[in-house]
Amino acid sequence: MPDDRAACDRRKFLHDLAKLPCATLLLGVVGPLETLATETEEGEEYYAMGIQVDRCIGCGLCVQACKTENDVPQEPYFFRTWVEHYEIHDDGSATVESPEGGIHGFPPGDDDRDVLRSFFVPKLCNQCDNPPCVQVCPVGATFKTEDGVVLVDQDYCIGCRYCIQACPYGARYLDPRTKTADKCTFCYHRITKGLLPACVEVCPTQARVFGELGTRSSPLHRMKRQDSLHVLKPSLNTEPKVLYANLDGEVR
């Protein structure tokens, strides 16, 4: 009965075909569940930085300390952290400047009449929990550690610059000496020894605070209790771990 067999095979074939999307669907559900499970485990050692914008006096010591501590090229285009000076004008427009990243502080400017308000905003790599730079790296040279810090493997980076393009915060640069990508590490070599990142260490007004997200006794936790927190470019869904308190709506 050749006809019968053919019919039977077709049914089996259709059956199998139906299983396929089911399996994919199942995998799709189980996959995220797995990552969810690991995320809740992270808790304790999940580093983050808080920036209380209304405390920053624009002295630029953080920029200087960062360059020294991390041997960042001295030329004024390479920064792992920098400070921006915002001026919001009467007509609602904003000017942002950062002379040499603010490394020497800010010069006393001629106070423009039409300035509504002005303030300083320290910036750095946001150590995204969902980092676009890691996603685009073709070789796995940039990655997120188990404690949530995004790092670059200098020996493995091929210098393709995809990550520099992908970073929405402009936090990466190509080190002209090694021709590899580089950026803020939260001073990984310090925090793993129980020290503070250099920028936090030297900040005279405690505008920068650092700690573990899960630890209740960290200064970060206190800041979270007191202020409403914002992140930069929340719509991009990068889930930054640099949290800003008292951030002006104009800050991008």
Add this chain to the structure above:
Amino acid sequence: MRVGKIPGQVVRLAIVLIASLVVLLLVRARFVPESFGETGHYRADVVPAIAAQPIRYAGMQACAECHDDVAEVKASSYHRGLTCEGCHGAAADHVEDPVEATPAVPSGRESCLRCHEYLGARPTGFPQIIETIHNPMEPCAGCHDPHEPTPPAVPGECSACHRAIASTKSVSHHWSLDCETCHLTPQKHRENPRAHLPEKPVAREFCGRCHDRAAESAATVPRVDMADHGGRYPCWQCHYPHDPEGHS
């Protein structure tokens, strides 16, 4: 090529497959670095390597171990929130070898102005000065200990700063007159003298208040005829007001 009942084309296919698998594994072994993928899509070995980078900033606790005197003074001052290395620069090498490597000791006014020069963008309430009028030329450390910068007590007496004038006046005919009878002095002049100068008499009539024939001053005050005494010159052209002489 036929192994047992397996058809030749299947065997050939299997050989190709196995060969490419071997090549793939070889290539993988050659190019995928050790420890790649152990904890994620990266070389696990690089994490401890990055963590081993040397430290330049020793941190404040380290300084306090030897400089406990400075640390103690600073801890209860306006500068308590500052770290030593914010002003003295990275000093981990100094902690390693305190004598060979000495940290920078800032001098000059710039090091303070980085934080204290007036800028509109600084938070309100943060203590700021205007460099050009806050005791220009003088080093800040002359009046403010950098480790305990509490402003020096503001002198209340004019004589604290104008000693010569005060002592001259005290033995002159004008000894009984208070400085402020003739100089209306803003309080700020005591804190920041050059930025807030007192007033000085500008016209002859000022002295006439006491010395005019019609003045309502004490009878003992000598009188002159304001209209023709001394011509039209200001009185202090001939009489030094802090030590006036009435007899030639």
